[in-house]
Amino acid sequence: xxxxxxxxxxxxxxxxxxxxxxxxxxxxxxxxxxxxxxxxxxxxxxxxxxxxxxxxxxxxxxxxxxxxxxxxxxxxxxxxxxxxxxxxxxxxxxxxxxxxxxxxxxxxxxxxxxxxxxxxxxxxxxxxxxxxxxxxxxxxxxxxxxxxxxxxxxxxxxxxxxxxxxxxxxxxxxxxxxxxxxxxxxxxxxxxxxxxxxxxxxxxxxxxxxxxxxxxxxxxxxxxxxxxxxxxxxxxxxxxxxxxxxxxxxxxxxxxxxxxxxxxxxxxxxxxxxxxxxxxxxxxxxxxxxxxxxxxxxxxxxxxxxxxxxxxxxxxxxxxxxxxxxxxxxxxxxxxxxxxxxxxxxxxxxxxxxxxxxxxxxxxxxxxxxxxxxxxxxxxxxxxxxxxxxxxxxxxxxxxxxxxxxxxxxxxxxxxxxxxxxxxxxxxxxxxxxxxxxxxxxxxxxxxxxxxxxxxxxxxxxx
Amino acid sequence: xxxxxxxxxxxxxxxxxxxxxxxxxxxxxxxxxxxxxxxxxxxxxxxxxxxxxxxxxxxxxxxxxxxxxxxxxxxxxxxxxxxxxxxxxxxxxxxxxxxxxxxxxxxxxxxxxxxxxxxxxxxxxxxxxxxxxxxxxxxxxxxxxxxxxxxxxxxxxxxxxxxxxxxxxxxxxxxxxxxxxxxxxxxxxxxxxxxxxxxxxxxxxxxxxxxxxxxxxxxxxxxxxxxxxxxxxxxxxxxxxxxxxxxxxxxxxxxxxxxxxxxxxxxxxxxxxxxxxxxxxxxxxxxxxxxxxxxxxxxxxxxxxxxxxxxxxxxxxxxxxxxxxxxxxxxxxxxxxxxxxxxxxxxxxxxxxxxxxxxxxxxxxxxxxxxxxxxxxxxxxxxxxxxxxxxxxxxxxxxxxxxxxxxxxxxxxxxxxxxxxxxxxxxxxxxxxxxxxxxxxxxxxxxxxxxxxxxxxxxxxxx
Numbered sequence: 001x002x003x004x005x006x007x008x009x010x011x012x013x014x015x016x017x018x019x020x021x022x023x024x025x026x027x028x029x030x031x032x033x034x035x036x037x038x039x040x041x042x043x044x045x046x047x048x049x050x051x052x053x054x055x056x057x058x059x060x061x062x063x064x065x066x067x068x069x070x071x072x073x074x075x076x077x078x079x080x081x082x083x084x085x086x087x088x089x090x091x092x093x094x095x096x097x098x099x100x101x102x103x104x105x106x107x108x109x110x111x112x113x114x115x116x117x118x119x120x121x122x123x124x125x126x127x128x129x130x131x132x133x134x135x136x137x138x139x140x141x142x143x144x145x146x147x148x149x150x151x152x153x154x155x156x157x158x159x160x161x162x163x164x165x166x167x168x169x170x171x172x173x174x175x176x177x178x179x180x181x182x183x184x185x186x187x188x189x190x191x192x193x194x195x196x197x198x199x200x201x202x203x204x205x206x207x208x209x210x211x212x213x214x215x216x217x218x219x220x221x222x223x224x225x226x227x228x229x230x231x232x233x234x235x236x237x238x239x240x241x242x243x244x245x246x247x248x249x250x251x252x253x254x255x256x257x258x259x260x261x262x263x264x265x266x267x268x269x270x271x272x273x274x275x276x277x278x279x280x281x282x283x284x285x286x287x288x289x290x291x292x293x294x295x296x297x298x299x300x301x302x303x304x305x306x307x308x309x310x311x312x313x314x315x316x317x318x319x320x321x322x323x324x325x326x327x328x329x330x331x332x333x334x335x336x337x338x339x340x341x342x343x344x345x346x347x348x349x350x351x352x353x354x355x356x357x358x359x360x361x362x363x364x365x366x367x368x369x370x371x372x373x374x375x376x377x378x379x380x381x382x383x384x385x386x387x388x389x390x391x392x393x394x395x396x397x398x399x400x401x402x403x404x405x406x407x408x409x410x411x412x413x414x415x416x417x418x419x420x421x422x423x424x425x426x427x428x429x430x431x432x433x434x435x436x437x438x439x440x441x442x443x444x445x446x447x448x449x450x451x452x453x454x455x456x457x458x459x460x461x462x463x
Numbered sequence: 464x465x466x467x468x469x470x471x472x473x474x475x476x477x478x479x480x481x482x483x484x485x486x487x488x489x490x491x492x493x494x495x496x497x498x499x500x501x502x503x504x505x506x507x508x509x510x511x512x513x514x515x516x517x518x519x520x521x522x523x524x525x526x527x528x529x530x531x532x533x534x535x536x537x538x539x540x541x542x543x544x545x546x547x548x549x550x551x552x553x554x555x556x557x558x559x560x561x562x563x564x565x566x567x568x569x570x571x572x573x574x575x576x577x578x579x580x581x582x583x584x585x586x587x588x589x590x591x592x593x594x595x596x597x598x599x600x601x602x603x604x605x606x607x608x609x610x611x612x613x614x615x616x617x618x619x620x621x622x623x624x625x626x627x628x629x630x631x632x633x634x635x636x637x638x639x640x641x642x643x644x645x646x647x648x649x650x651x652x653x654x655x656x657x658x659x660x661x662x663x664x665x666x667x668x669x670x671x672x673x674x675x676x677x678x679x680x681x682x683x684x685x686x687x688x689x690x691x692x693x694x695x696x697x698x699x700x701x702x703x704x705x706x707x708x709x710x711x712x713x714x715x716x717x718x719x720x721x722x723x724x725x726x727x728x729x730x731x732x733x734x735x736x737x738x739x740x741x742x743x744x745x746x747x748x749x750x751x752x753x754x755x756x757x758x759x760x761x762x763x764x765x766x767x768x769x770x771x772x773x774x775x776x777x778x779x780x781x782x783x784x785x786x787x788x789x790x791x792x793x794x795x796x797x798x799x800x801x802x803x804x805x806x807x808x809x810x811x812x813x814x815x816x817x818x819x820x821x822x823x824x825x826x827x828x829x830x831x832x833x834x835x836x837x838x839x840x841x842x843x844x845x846x847x848x849x850x851x852x853x854x855x856x857x858x859x860x861x862x863x864x865x866x867x868x869x870x871x872x873x874x875x876x877x878x879x880x881x882x883x884x885x886x887x888x889x890x891x892x893x894x895x896x897x898x899x900x901x902x903x904x905x906x907x908x909x910x911x912x913x914x915x916x917x918x919x920x921x922x923x924x925x926x
Contacts, residue, residue, distance in 0.1 A: 017866055087888045087889035087910075088889055089885060089887035089888060089889040089890070097883070099885060100876075100879055100885065102874075102885055102887065102889045102890065103889055104889040104890070104891045104910075107869065109902070109903075110870070214677055218844075218845070218895070218896050218897075219896055219900070220896075221901060221902075221903060381681075382681070403480055406570065406919055407573070409919075410917075410918070410919060410920065411565075411919070411920040411921075411922060412919070412920070412921050412922070413563075413922045414921070414922065414923045414924070415923070415924050416563055416922055416923070416924050420560070422552060422562060422563065422565055424552035424565065425550045425552060426550035426551055426552040426565045426566055426567040426920060427552070427565065427567070427920065428567045428918045428919060428920035430917075430918070432681075432917075433681050433682055433683075434681075437682070438684060439572070439684075439917040440572075440684060440913075440916065440917045440918075442918060447550075447567075447918060450903075451903075453903065454873075454893075454895075454902040454903045455873070455891045455893070455903075455905060455910060456869055456872075456873060456874070456875065456891060457873065457874040457875070457889060457890065457891035458874075458875050458877070459874060459875070459876045459877065459879055460877045460878070460879070461877070461878050461879050
């Protein structure tokens with residue numbers, strides 16, 4: 001038994017009824033107060049996150065803005081109260097037998113467990129989108145801190161605690177489990193007071209916790225977003241006039257933030273013709289010249305560095321470019337970008353080439369024709385995103401490929417790049433297994449709250 | 464490998480794209496044509512179901528009407544096309560960086576597997592609510608026939624096949640797996656072409672198949688509705704003027720259809736005072752005088768008869784009434800109603816008393832006061848329904864009990880009885896585990912289609 005987990009779960013359970021039944025405006029006020037509290041932490045917060053994660057200060061300023069925007073977006077959602085999806089089937093007293101009145105609406109599941117992600121220490125962490133969505137609908141939240149940014153977690157948690165107090169809500173509405181151990185996370189998933197859990201991170205970690213959730217005496221919904229390789233298909237017509245901007249944009253997307261995004265484009269499909277080879281040459285030159293960057297933690301960096309070595313050893317894989325990792329201040333976290341290539345038949349024979357390698361590395365699959373793109377898309381596992389560069393997109397073009405990509409991905413990107421997840425009403429950040437454990441949900445955008453609610457009906461007599 | 468499953472899955476996969484992209488009106492036409500086809504089967508269908516299930520002809524006429532009503536309700540839902548929940552976040556070309564346009568809508572998951580239930584051979588079987596919901600959103604459907612009514616399954620399937628042909632849709636849009644074996648069901652859940660499965664039946668069967676779905680290389684959503692004991696709480700104030708009608712109504716609800724409903728009230732909570740004892744006496748007399756009835760199959764009848772004997776042997780359980788099973792035409796399917804009682808402390812000490820016993824048997828738990836009701840409600844596992852008889856219901860009365868029942872059940876019934884599930888927009892037929900495998904979904908009503916769909920987003924450039 002983990003005392004920290006036990007205490008947090010007990011207080012969350014005790015707070016649930018008051019919080020679930022709080023006025024919509026009260027939950028909105030809490031979310032806005034959390035955003036204001038995070039902003040009041042000022043430069044001290046950014047400095048702390050930068051120290052722990054090595055993420056650039058400019059990026060962290062943007063991430064803080066996004067985090068507060070998310071909290072305020074969900075405050076608006078809570079206040080409008082439309083998410084409850086109230087439905088009423090009127091009574092029919094004259095029917096035989098009389099039809100009763102039935103009303104139903106969505107209600108919070110109960111205390112929610114959130115696993116903070118490593119790569120967005122603000123936007124997908126203690127006060128990230130998961131926490132915002134769960135609080136918006138009335139679920140008390142327990143966050144398992146990420147061991148790679150413990151002080152950041154504690155600082156943000158202090159802002160949430162203060163907001164809960166300011167709003168005169170029960171303190172069990174929020175708790176942080178600071179314990180860095182895996183056992184604390186497992187104990188939390190197993191705790192009977194927890195009624196739903198969400199996770200953003202590796203496939204290995206996500207699946208292990210999902211199995212725990214399913215093995216409980218009372219299984220609970222467990223949503224894990226586990227990343228993917230985000231295939232990008234470059235159709236020949238896109239290269240006739242846009243070869244250079246696509247190569248530049250792809251290079252920027254694959255190396256952005258030292259490649260530490262779950263939407264990083266890890267596989268690129270090209271036709272192996274003159275234009276394709278010229279494109280590849282340009283991309284390789286850009287990758288080779290990429291400045292080294294510091295990764296989020298030494299563990300992540302070691303996994304990346306070893307992963308690149310292992311990748312290069314797979315049959316048929318050619319290394320096209322490998323940027324130097326030298327010149328960075330933190331030696332055991334410095335990583336260089338890498339680019340590999342393989343021919344389509346060798347790719348199709350080795351499914352492990354579609355496993356995510358977290359970091360600034362991509363594999364280019366050289367195809368005979370766009371018909372190979374459809375075969376490759378069909379062979380891929382579930383993805384968060386799939387991208388098509390198609391020149392001027394006209395409806396009816398490339399229908400076979402687009403149909404297949406809809407089957408494989410939660411978001412299909414036309415003439416763009418997959419990194420950069422916009423937060424809004426239409427957002428879908430999810431996808432078929434193994435990108436997530438349940439393709440019917442998203443972890444970003446207002447639809448994300450649907451993971452935390454269930455319909456309840458009330459029936460009253462016809463007369 | 465099961466050839467029937469293999470063939471059905473292959474054809475469903477081949478049909479999926481055409482069916483998913485069919486015009487909403489085409490799916491509506493299919494559902495209406497199925498309803499008309501079932502009606503055209505006429506008396507021959509009712510006679511077949513009656514022969515196989517022993518359900519009374521009048522009830523089967525009602526169930527057919529409900530089945531066709533469900534199909535037409537989902538036809539309207541398909542035609543209106545609002546279920547796609549289209550959302551658009553407009554582009555912002557002037558933002559830095561430019562914000563792309565994102566639109567998203569719900570799309571069908573893929574071929575759906577439906578397990579027919581034994582107790583509604585029309586409304587929860589081959590052309591039941593699950594099939595109607597899946598077809599409405601564009602999922603091809605494969606139904607695993609129920610071995611207790613194989614000819615009924617085949618007759619209804621013939622009407623669906625004819626409707627698919629009339630609508631000029633690919634024949635893979637629908638298939639029936641007639642194979643009675645458990646292995647065929649397992650093979651179907653395991654088949655990679657199946658992308659979602661739904662089940663109505665026993666907890667044992669539902670959990671076994673749910674585990675199969677989770678153990679696939681690509682786990683799929685598996686929704687099982689596994690029944691419950693549907694607690695009914697009679698508050699003392701309800702007995703001052705309504706003791707007789709409540710006893711009559713409860714008796715009718717617990718013995719309706721030989722108790723073969725997943726919403727049968729299997730546990731009744733009463734205060735052990737003069738009014739409570741008088742109520743119990745009346746209920747026991749009604750149960751003792753209940754005419755015997757034929758159950759759906761000899762297997763179900765044997766489980767019920769053995770279950771009643773085992774129940775009577777549990778410590779502290781008193782048998783109050785046991786109706787004769789004699790006088791029915793089918794000896795190995797005849798069952799008599801039964802009523803048991805136990806005191807509250809002995810009840811709370813034995814959780815197995817909350818397991819469902821499928822058939823016309825109920826347990827009365829005698830409590831010291833309504834405060835015991837809250838303790839008992841908290842001790843119960845998840846339920847499809849929970850009922851409160853409270854005299855004139857006023858907001859603010861019995862808040863502790865109502866809060867606890869909301870945590871435990873998908874539908875809370877005031878001053879009514881749980882049997883009779885109305886089909887509409889507000890319907891919630893589901894509930895926390897173990898009533899179902901996922902409390903966020905319903906298997907009846909228009910919300911049932913949410914089990915079969917997932918959001919997909921399309922992103923296009925800002926400019």
